[in-house]
Each structure stands twice: as C-alpha cells, then as structure tokens.
Amino acid sequence: MVRLDTGNRDHGGLCGSAVPGYVFRATGVVALSLVLSACGYQFRVQGAGPTVGGAAEQTTKRTQTPRLAILPISNTTYEPNFEIKLANYLRREFSAGAGAEIVGPSAGADLFLSGQIMQILLPTLSFDQTTTFESRVEMLVSVKIEEAKTKRVVWSQVAKGTSEFFLTQDLQFNRVLQNRALEQAGRFVAEDLASRFLLFLDAGELDKVLKRPVKAEAGQGIQPRPESAR
Known part of the structure; x- marks a missing residue:
C-alpha cells in the first residue's frame, strides 16, 4: 500500500495545487514524483512489496535430507588407485552441494552410492610430425544410488569429465x-x-521413487543419461 503524507507546501506555484494533466502524458510517474517531492510530499511504502521477477520464490519439494553412504568405486582403467581419489571427490561434492548428508556405510545410511570408472582416454589435440604439444584427459564414470532397505536403484547417471594439458x-x-x-x-x-x-x-523425484511399490521397481533401474561435465 502506498500512503501519501503531506509536509510543508510553501515551495512554489505548483505546491499544494493540482498537477496539470499534461505532466502525466509527457513524463508519467517519474515527473509527478519529482514535483510532489519538491512540494513536501513523501512516499512511504508499507508491506513486503513486490517480488523481483514478478513471482514468489519456489520452495523445493524435498521432504527430508537423505543420509548417503559412498561405497568404494571400481576402476577398470589403466590408472591405478584413481578410484580412491574419485570417491573422495564424490564425498566432498555430495556433502557440499547435493542436498545429502554423507555418512559411513555402517552409520544407518538411507542410500548407497556405488560407481565405476569406465574409461580414461588421452587424445592428442596439438602436434607436428615429431612432437605432441597438447593433450586431453577424457574420463567416463557411471554411478548408481540404491535404497539401503530394498537395494533397488533409485537414481543412476553416466558423466564425462575432460581436462586439457600441455606437454x-x-x-x-x-x-x-x-x-x-x-x-x-x-x-x-x-x-x-x-x-x-x-x-x-x-524436484521431489526421490520421494516419488521411494513411494512406488518395490515389485514395480524389480529389474527397472532408472536409465542413466550420458552427459558431459566439461
């Protein structure tokens, strides 16, 4: 609600008098605000005011924070022990920005995450007849999350990460x-x-999956959608 308070009106010919109609037609609300301010009028806005963007902020459909345990990652590539680093990266990122509480496998987890490093490639980007100047790492990883009680797959994805380096x-x-x-x-x-x-x-998708009958999920994991991280 906008309230118009009056103050001292002895500031000139327009003060305390009606504002001509052409002011609205020529300059609109901005000019009117300047005139009224000079006459001692002040605008005071009460209430929460409008929301930026014209719509109220949408609340998430998440009902609770799931407890997620990250199991050891398998590695079928030529890079030994990298699965340990990847598991640590997953714990850090899922703890910081995935909406889940990371716990140990024996700490009463609601969900278990497992995964596999499927492929690591090193394609050449820049070279001449004798020398390679630039190369790239391409990593393909698949993960799935299972409900701890029923062992059914509730979420699975395939992700690709890349990074270039000079030689x-x-x-x-x-x-x-x-x-x-x-x-x-x-x-x-x-x-x-x-x-x-x-x-x-x-999006509330986890709750939807968990509410489905277990039999309906038998042999039907959510199909992974390959996407590139970089």
Whole structure:
C-alpha cells in the first residue's frame, strides 16, 4: 500500500495545487514524483512489496535430507588407485552441494552410492610430425544410488569429465601435468553428479521413487543419461 503524507507546501506555484494533466502524458510517474517531492510530499511504502521477477520464490519439494553412504568405486582403467581419489571427490561434492548428508556405510545410511570408472582416454589435440604439444584427459564414470532397505536403484547417471594439458620435453614433468588433468577431470565429474542429484532431490523425484511399490521397481533401474561435465 502506498500512503501519501503531506509536509510543508510553501515551495512554489505548483505546491499544494493540482498537477496539470499534461505532466502525466509527457513524463508519467517519474515527473509527478519529482514535483510532489519538491512540494513536501513523501512516499512511504508499507508491506513486503513486490517480488523481483514478478513471482514468489519456489520452495523445493524435498521432504527430508537423505543420509548417503559412498561405497568404494571400481576402476577398470589403466590408472591405478584413481578410484580412491574419485570417491573422495564424490564425498566432498555430495556433502557440499547435493542436498545429502554423507555418512559411513555402517552409520544407518538411507542410500548407497556405488560407481565405476569406465574409461580414461588421452587424445592428442596439438602436434607436428615429431612432437605432441597438447593433450586431453577424457574420463567416463557411471554411478548408481540404491535404497539401503530394498537395494533397488533409485537414481543412476553416466558423466564425462575432460581436462586439457600441455606437454613439455620433460617426460617426468609431463606425467605430473597428466595427473593434474586427471584430478581436474575427476573433480568435474563429481561436481556434475552432485548438481544432478541436487536437482533430482529438489524436484521431489526421490520421494516419488521411494513411494512406488518395490515389485514395480524389480529389474527397472532408472536409465542413466550420458552427459558431459566439461
């Protein structure tokens, strides 16, 4: 509600008198505000006021925060022990931005996340007849989340992370650069999966899946949707 308070009106010819109609036609509300301000009028707005964007903020459909345990990740690639790093990335990202509480496997988890590093490729991006100048890490990871009580799959995804790196004449240093690119690609995958799971929760999809009869879920996991993180 807008209330018009009057103050001192002895400021000139227009003060306390009717505002001519052409003012509205020529300059609209802005000119009227300036005139009334000069005459001692003040606008005071009461109430919450309008919402930016014209619509109220939508609330999420999530009913509770699920307790999620991340199980060991399997690795079928040539990069040994990278599954340990990826599991740590997943724990960090899902804890920070996926709407879930990360707990240990034996701490009464509602959901279990398991996954697999399916593929790691190193395509060449820039080279000449004798030297490679730039390469890329491409990592493909699949994950699934199961309900702890029924073991049915409630969510599954395939994500791809990439990261480029330059090569030098030092082979040992090149390996260091490659490892950094691997780690970055793994973080991209974890960030992407955490963001997707947050959207899944906020849309209320997890609650819908959990309310379905268990028999209806037999042999029907949610099909993964391959997407690229970078």
